[in-house]
Amino acid sequence: MTGKPPLLPDLSTLPDVAEIAQITTWLAEAGLASMDLSNAAGARLRLTVAPSPVTPPPAAPAPAETITATAPYFGHLALRHPLRAEPFAPLGATVRKGDTIALLTLDTLQVPVTAPADGIVAEILGQEGALVGYGAAILSIRP
Numbered sequence: 001m002t003g004k005p006p007l008l009p010d011l012s013t014l015p016d017v018a019e020i021a022q023i024t025t026w027l028a029e030a031g032l033a034s035m036d037l038s039n040a041a042g043a044r045l046r047l048t049v050a051p052s053p054v055t056p057p058p059a060a061p062a063p064a065e066t067i068t069a070t071a072p073y074f075g076h077l078a079l080r081h082p083l084r085a086e087p088f089a090p091l092g093a094t095v096r097k098g099d100t101i102a103l104l105t106l107d108t109l110q111v112p113v114t115a116p117a118d119g120i121v122a123e124i125l126g127q128e129g130a131l132v133g134y135g136a137a138i139l140s141i142r143p
Helices: 017-030
Strands: 034-038 044-048 067-070 075-078 100-106 109-114 119-124 137-142
Touching: 017 034, 017 044, 067 109, 075 109, 100 137
Parallel strands: none
Antiparallel strands: 034 044, 067 137, 075 100, 100 109, 119 137
């Protein structure tokens, strides 16, 4: 014999208060609401654990403060179309996911930079005409 107490009490007699407390603790830890114990003589003991107080579900995680739109290629950054005066996405503008917010130009090639999410332009991070590499931050969007 190892000297360890048995996991369940001998049901030839009723369990004492300490044993009942241990069993109900195990029930609660296992997420169980009740347990029936019985012996060969027909004695039965039903233990029921009171449900824990209702707690509100955890709040949805707050969206990231801003989402950064990055360059999908390399080239010179154009924040406005070469034939237009107004910028694609000025500070404070509302953009939708997939909207063109800038262009990357390399010789005659023009690659659009698109908004990664719906939101409002919070900050212009890239500089007009700057040579930027793949993954460079262009602007940030507040969802």
